[in-house]
Structure formats: C-alpha cells, structure tokens
Amino acid sequence: ILKLQFLYLIELSGADNMMKHAAIPLLLLLGTSLCGAVKPMNFVFHFPDTLRAESYNSYGGPVPGVSPNLDKFAAEGVQFNQAHVMHTQCSPSRATMITGRYMHVSGHRTQSNLIQDFEPNYFRALKENGYYVKWMGKNDAMAPNAVNMSVSEWKQDIGYPSGDNAYKFGDAGFFSFLSTGAKQSGADTHSSADYRAIVESVKWMKKGPPQPFLLYIPSRGAHPPYGAPKEWHNKFSADFVKQHYALRPRGLVDMPTYMSQEKGIPHFRNISSLSDDTFYKIHAVYLGMLAYTDWQFGQLIDGIESAGLKDSTAVFFSSDHGDFGGDYGLVEKWPGSMADVLTRVPLVARIPGGKAGVVSHAPVQTADILETMLDLAGVQDSTSFVRFATSFKGVAMDGTEGNMQRYVYGEGGFYFKNEQMNEANECLGGCPKSLYCPRGQEEKEDNASPRVVMVRNATAKLVYRPTGVSELYDFVTDPRETVNHFNTASYAPLRAALMNHLTEWLVLTSDVTPEYKNPRGLPAYPHAVQPDPWMKAPFDYLQMNGVTVGSPLTDEDP
Numbered sequence: 001i002l003k004l005q006f007l008y009l010i011e012l013s014g015a016d017n018m019m020k021h022a023a024i025p026l027l028l029l030l031g032t033s034l035c036g037a038v039k040p041m042n043f044v045f046h047f048p049d050t051l052r053a054e055s056y057n058s059y060g061g062p063v064p065g066v067s068p069n070l071d072k073f074a075a076e077g078v079q080f081n082q083a084h085v086m087h088t089q090c091s092p093s094r095a096t097m098i099t100g101r102y103m104h105v106s107g108h109r110t111q112s113n114l115i116q117d118f119e120p121n122y123f124r125a126l127k128e129n130g131y132y133v134k135w136m137g138k139n140d141a142m143a144p145n146a147v148n149m150s151v152s153e154w155k156q157d158i159g160y161p162s163g164d165n166a167y168k169f170g171d172a173g174f175f176s177f178l179s180t181g182a183k184q185s186g187a188d189t190h191s192s193a194d195y196r197a198i199v200e201s202v203k204w205m206k207k208g209p210p211q212p213f214l215l216y217i218p219s220r221g222a223h224p225p226y227g228a229p230k231e232w233h234n235k236f237s238a239d240f241v242k243q244h245y246a247l248r249p250r251g252l253v254d255m256p257t258y259m260s261q262e263k264g265i266p267h268f269r270n271i272s273s274l275s276d277d278t279f280y281k282i283h284a285v286y287l288g289m290l291a292y293t294d295w296q297f298g299q300l301i302d303g304i305e306s307a308g309l310k311d312s313t314a315v316f317f318s319s320d321h322g323d324f325g326g327d328y329g330l331v332e333k334w335p336g337s338m339a340d341v342l343t344r345v346p347l348v349a350r351i352p353g354g355k356a357g358v359v360s361h362a363p364v365q366t367a368d369i370l371e372t373m374l375d376l377a378g379v380q381d382s383t384s385f386v387r388f389a390t391s392f393k394g395v396a397m398d399g400t401e402g403n404m405q406r407y408v409y410g411e412g413g414f415y416f417k418n419e420q421m422n423e424a425n426e427c428l429g430g431c432p433k434s435l436y437c438p439r440g441q442e443e444k445e446d447n448a449s450p451r452v453v454m455v456r457n458a459t460a461k462l463v464y465r466p467t468g469v470s471e472l473y474d475f476v477t478d479p480r481e482t483v484n485h486f487n488t489a490s491y492a493p494l495r496a497a498l499m500n501h502l503t504e505w506l507v508l509t510s511d512v513t514p515e516y517k518n519p520r521g522l523p524a525y526p527h528a529v530q531p532d533p534w535m536k537a538p539f540d541y542l543q544m545n546g547v548t549v550g551s552p553l554t555d556e557d558p
Contacts, residue, residue, distance in 0.1 A: 040130070040212035041352065041376050042313040045369070046300055048194075048221025048293045049090065049138065050333070052322030053083065053346045055290055062244040063236060066291050069298030070317065070348060077315075077350030078358040078396045082458060084408045085321050085366050088342040089335045092412070093320040094141035094218075097366040098122055100387025102509055103411050110422045117145035118532060120385035120515060122370035123214070124150035129379045132210035136197040137218040140320075152210075152545055157200070159220045160184075160192035160292075162227025165435075175269040175438045177331050178282055179227025186229030186292050194219040198296050202303030211312075214373070219296070221319060222289035224332050225435060226282050232292040238280035241287065247279055248341075250329030254484040256469040258334045258442075258449065265330050268438040272329070279326035286325040311352050314376060316369050319345040332439075335423065336413035336449035338463045338471075340481055343410055343454070349392075351376065355399035360392070362402030363458055365409075368392050386512040407501055410454040413465070420444070455502045462486075462498035472498070 055061045058071040058079060086096035087103055095108035099121045103109055106119060115121055121142075127133045127150055135154035139147070147154060161182035167173040184191035189199055197217055205215070227233060251261055258264040266272040297317060304310055322342045324330035333342050347364065349372070367389035374380040375391035395402050414420035420443065427440025442448050450468035454461065461481075463471035472486040472495050485491040516533040 039312070040378065042212050042309060043126075043131075043214040043316070043373050043376075044300070044304060044313055045214065045216045045316045045318075045373075046297055047137075047216065047218040047317075048297075048319055049219065049223040050221050050321060050323045051290065051293070051319035051346055052325065052341050053081070053344045054341065055287060055325070056346050058348075059346060063241055063287055064244070065235075066287050067294045069294045069301065070346065073297070073301060073315075073317065073350060074348045074357075074359075076356050077348060077354060078360060078392075078399075080347040080349075080360050080362075080364050080392070080395075080402075082361060082363040082408075083318065083345055083347035083366065084343045084363065084410065084456065085319075085345055086410050087335075087412050088321045088333055088337055088339075088410070089412065090138075090140040090320055092335075093366070097320075097370065098141055100367045100371060100385075100389040101512065102388060102409065104506070105509060105512055109412075109414070109419050111140065111426060112422065114140075115142045115146045115150075117143065117149045119146065121146070121150055122374065122387075123216075125374060125379065125383045125385070126214050126377060127152060129377065129382075130212065131377070132213040133216070134201075134204065134209070134213060135216045135218075136201050137194075137216075138220070140218075148542075148545060155197075155200075157193040157197040158218070160186065160194050160229060162225045163233070165225075169433055172270050172273050173278065175435055176271050176274065176278070176282065177224035177226050177435055178278070178285065179225045181227050181233030181285070182229045184229055186231050186295065188229075192229060194221075194293075195296055195299075198300050198303070202300065202307065205303060205307040205309055212377070217300070218320075219293070221293045222286055222323060224323070226285040226289070226331075228285065228288045228292050232288040232295075233285060235288040235291055236284040238277055238284050241280050241284045245283070247276070247283060248327040248480055248482060252328070252482055252484075254469070254487070256336070256463075256465065256471065257447075258337060259328055259330065261329065265332075265334065265438075265442065268442040269331065270438070271331065274329075279329060282331060283326040286323060314349065314351040314373070316347075316349045316373075318347040318366055318369060320366075321345065334449065335443075336452050336465075336468075338410050338412070338452060338454035338461070340461075343456075349396055351393075351396045354396045358395065358399045360395050360402050361458065362395075362404045363406045363408045363456065364392060364402065365389065372396070385515055388509055404458055407455050407457050407505070409456075409502075409505055411452060413449045413451040413468075414443070415451045415467070420449075453502055453506070455498050455505065460494060460498065462495065462502065464499065464502060 053059045056067045056070055058074045085093045087093040091111040092103050092108050095115050096103055099119060123133050133151045135151045136157055138158045161184050163180035163182045166178040166180050186192055189196040201215055201217060261272045304313055321333055324341055327341055371389035372391045372393050374383055375393045394400055424440045424443040427436040431437040447467055450465045452465045454463045459475050461473045470486045471484045472491055473481045
C-alpha cells in the first residue's frame with residue numbers, strides 16, 4: 001500500500017520525468033525494507049581433484065593455453081595466489097575443509113576416517129539455515145549418516161577414461177601412472193562422468209531449483225592416472241612443455257625420505273631409471289587433464305549464466321591438493337609431504353556485487369571458502385560450532401588485501417600402526433598390479449611417512465617431522481623449494497620463530513568443546529535409547545530429506 005501511495009503522490013504532484021527516475025532507487029529501497037531481507041545468495045562450488053595452482057596461466061603457469069576459462073573467470077572476481085590445503089590427501093583435506101577443523105582436532109588422518117553425523121560442518125550449517133544442498137560427484141569426506149544430516153540430494157558421478165597403461169607389467173614405468181589416453185571424447189556424457197555431472201547440474205539449475213541452494217561439484221579433475229580424453233591427452237607435447245617449463249630436479253640433498261631415489265617414491269614405483277623426457281610427458285598429460293577440467297568449468301559458468309542465475313549466485317573454484325606431476329622425479333602425491341606443488345591450490349571466487357580483477361597475495365586456507373559462504377548467507381554469527389577459518393568476504397566485495405601477516409598450517413603422515421596400516425592395507429589390497437600397490441609397500445615400512453606439521457606465511461615455510469627429516473624454505477631466495485635450510489646456521493632465528501608459531505597453534509587448536517552437554521547423573525534404570533541431541537526433527541534420516549520408505553523413486557527424484 002505504501003508503495004502504491006508513493007507512486008500516486010509522484011503522479012499527483014505532476015513531477016517531471018527526472019523526479020520520477022530519481023524516485024525509483026528510493027522506491028526499490030523502500031520495497032526491500034517493506035518486503036523483508038534481501039533474498040539469500042546461491043552458491044556453486046566446483047571442486048575438482050588434484051589441481052596445483054602454479055600450473056594455471058592466471059597464476060603464472062608458463063605453458064600457454066592451459067586455463068583460458070579460469071583466467072577469464074578470475075578477471076571477473078578475486079584470485080587468491082596463496083591458497084593452501086590443510087592436508088595433502090583427498091579425504092583428510094576435504095574433512096578439514098568441510099568442518100573447518102584441523103586434522104589433529106578430530107582425527108581425520110586417513111582416507112577412510114570420515115566426518116561423522118555428530119560432527120558439525122559447514123554443509124550442515126547451511127542446510128539447517130534453509131539451503132538446499134546438492135552434491136554431484138566424489139565423496140571422500142562424509143560417513144553415510146553425516147551425508148543425510150548435511151546434504152539434501154546427492155549423486156556420485158565422477159571420472160573419465162584415461163586409456164590403458166603406457167607400459168607393460170614388469171617394465172620400469174608401469175607404476176608411473178602414465179596412460180595412453182582415451183579413445184572417447186571429453187564431451188561424451190556416457191564415458192565422462194565429470195562432464196555428465198556438469199551437464200546434469202546445469203539442467204537442474206535451468207529447471208528452477210529450490211533456492212537458496214549450494215551446488216557442490218567435486219570431480220576427478222586431474223587425479224592420476226595421467227590420461228585424458230582424446231582431445232586433451234596430447235594437447236601439449238613433452239617438447240612443447242620443455243620450451244616453457246623446467247621440472248624441479250631429482251636427487252636434491254637434505255630432503256625427506258619419500259623424495260629419495262633409493263628409498264622413496266622413485267624406488268618403490270621403479271621409476272628412478274626413467275628419462276627426463278618421460279617425466280616431461282607425464283607433466284604434459286597432467287596439463288592436458290587440467291585443460292580438460294578447465295573446459296568443463298567453462299561449460300558450468302556458461303550454464304549458470306544461461307539459467308539466469310549469474311546475479312544471484314556466488315561461484316567458487318578450488319581443489320583438495322596438487323600433484324608432483326614429474327617434478328622432483330615424483331608422481332601423484334604423498335600423505336606426509338607438505339611441498340607447495342601439493343599444498344598450494346587455485347582458489348578463485350566471483351560474488352555478485354563484488355570487485356572484479358582482484359588478486360590477493362595474503363595466505364588463506366580452503367576452509368575459508370565455506371566460512372565465506374556462511375558470511376555471505378548471513379548465518380556466520382549464529383553458527384556456533386568452533387572452527388578455524390576466516391571469511392574472505394571483505395577481500396572479494398571491497399578488493400582490500402587480506403592479512404599478509406597470516407600463517408597457514410597443514411599436517412599429515414602417520415605414527416600409530418592403526419593409521420599407518422589403515423592406509424597401507426587399502427593400497428596393498430590390489431597388489432601386484434594395482435597402481436597403488438607400491439604406495440602401500442612404501443607406507444607399511446617403519447617411519448616411511450612420519451607425522452608432519454607445517455607452518456607457512458607469505459615468505460617462508462617450516463615443515464617439522466619429529467621422527468624424520470624436517471624442512472625450512474625461504475621463498476624470497478628459493479620460490480621452488482629446492483634448498484632445505486633447516487640445519488643452516490644463519491636460518492636458526494627464522495626456524496626458532498616458526499617453531500614457536502607451530503607450538504602456539506597446536507596449543508590453541510588442540511581440542512574443541514563438544515556442542516552438546518550431558519547430564520552428570522546416571523540415567524533412570526533401565527534407559528531406553530533416545531535420539532542423539534545433534535539430530536533435528538524429524539529423527540528419521542530419510543524423512544529429513546523428504547524421502548518416504550516404500551515410495552517409488554524415479555530418475556527425477558532426489
């Protein structure tokens with residue numbers, strides 16, 4: 001009524017066109033205040049596996065043509081040049097990101113110790129605050145009951161063909177992960193589940209999905225084996241890569257055991273004798289896999305815009321860890337490594353109303369992505385569980401630089417047999433021909449992947465292994481991490497200062513008080529089992545997602 005009266009008064013007063021146009025912003029503001037809060041923002045989070053930041057062109061990647069879509073996207077939003085994961089393996093990295101808690105707080109140290117239903121997490125916080133959470137792709141994060149509590153709808157669509165092993169069993173190189181490449185097209189939704197997940201997600205957005213929503217797409221990305229669809233496998237030749245990029249050398253001194261040609265990954269995988277050209281081929285195929293993932297991201301962005309959601313949807317792009325990709329004569333990743341090629345990942349965000357073309361050099365961690373979503377959703381303060389992440393909303397919206405003095409942390413490795421063999425046995429199960437067999441053989445060795453913690457700022461990194469080789473890097477003089485200064489006398493003050501930061505971090509984050517209290521007295525005898533206090537009504541895990549037992553499901557149903 002007030003809005004109609006306002007328009008009537010303008011007409012009645014005989015106001016000229018200029019007055020009428022000047023009144024429109026005021027009317028819109030009045031309409032917003034009368035109708036309540038602004039509609040919550042949607043979120044799309046593309047999270048491909050195994051992407052290292054330094055290979056992307058907008059991050060300075062020297063091989064041209066790897067990432068035209070992400071480069072364009074970065075120019076429309078904010079790019080974080082020092083984004084780091086909190087663990088360098090799939091499951092622990094995702095568990096730390098989604099809970100906002102470091103691995104030592106909750107024990108998510110292995111690939112199969114996942115987030116439980118009693119653990120608070122960002123997805124659940126958004127769901128309980130009215131968001132429809134759709135998950136399309138890889139899990140490696142949540143136990144089944146936690147998925148019910150935290151996600152509204154999900155589908156495991158992940159992967160694409162890589163071709164055959166490039167080597168015969170028994171030959172050096174068989175365990176290098178290098179493949180021949182696929183015969184299928186990357187645009188074939190029957191063979192490429194990664195691309196199919198993009199296509200189905202776009203269809204879902206165009207059909208008018210429940211809003212606000214969080215659409216999470218964790219895809220294979222560039223996860224080994226090194227092999228891509230036919231358009232992408234040979235996109236870059238080894239010679240072309242060599243013209244633009246020099247691999248980090250093998251056989252560096254004073255490095256941790258996993259890097260050793262005689263005792264580490266090269267020995268167990270039987271790749272020590274491979275030529276440099278082979279490692280350049282591995283790197284070239286890895287870049288082709290990045291390029292394929294970049295093409296998919298471009299399709300997703302086009303889909304968001306064609307669905308009419310660009311102005312109401314914040315888009316985030318990042319990854320769970322990087323890859324050696326032939327650097328140091330190594331392949332894949334390692335659970336006890338804190339090398340920058342593994343910890344440093346791309347992180348780019350485009351937020352409606354935010355600044356464009358911003359490049360932030362302040363250190364951030366992947367959990368900051370989901371903390372930022374809470375902030376943008378307006379539920380950050382009302383979400384009470386303890387987490388160790390920082391929103392970068394201010395950087396994205398205002399273009400101001402983040403905290404250049406910030407320290408970021410990571411951890412990994414094993415100490416107790418239950419964690420060591422949990423991981424090793426999973427890999428050993430496929431011996432002798434599984435590509436992960438050598439990793440299991442190495443991990444089961446005593447102290448092969450010792451526990452490790454890392455502290456890093458914008459200029460230096462300390463990697464501490466109480467039972468192994470520790471590392472200290474000066475990024476001002478050695479940005480590629482080739483000289484370990486841990487035992488260099490002139491670096492003793494820096495080492496001591498970073499060790500102090502590690503101690504403070506471990507003390508301040510060592511535990512968190514549970515969200516729910518318990519009565520101190522004994523319950524009445526006998527005591528019937530009650531629904532757990534962290535569950536919200538309805539208590540049935542199917543009913544909470546709108547599924548009734550016995551009702552038929554179709555392909556269109558959640």
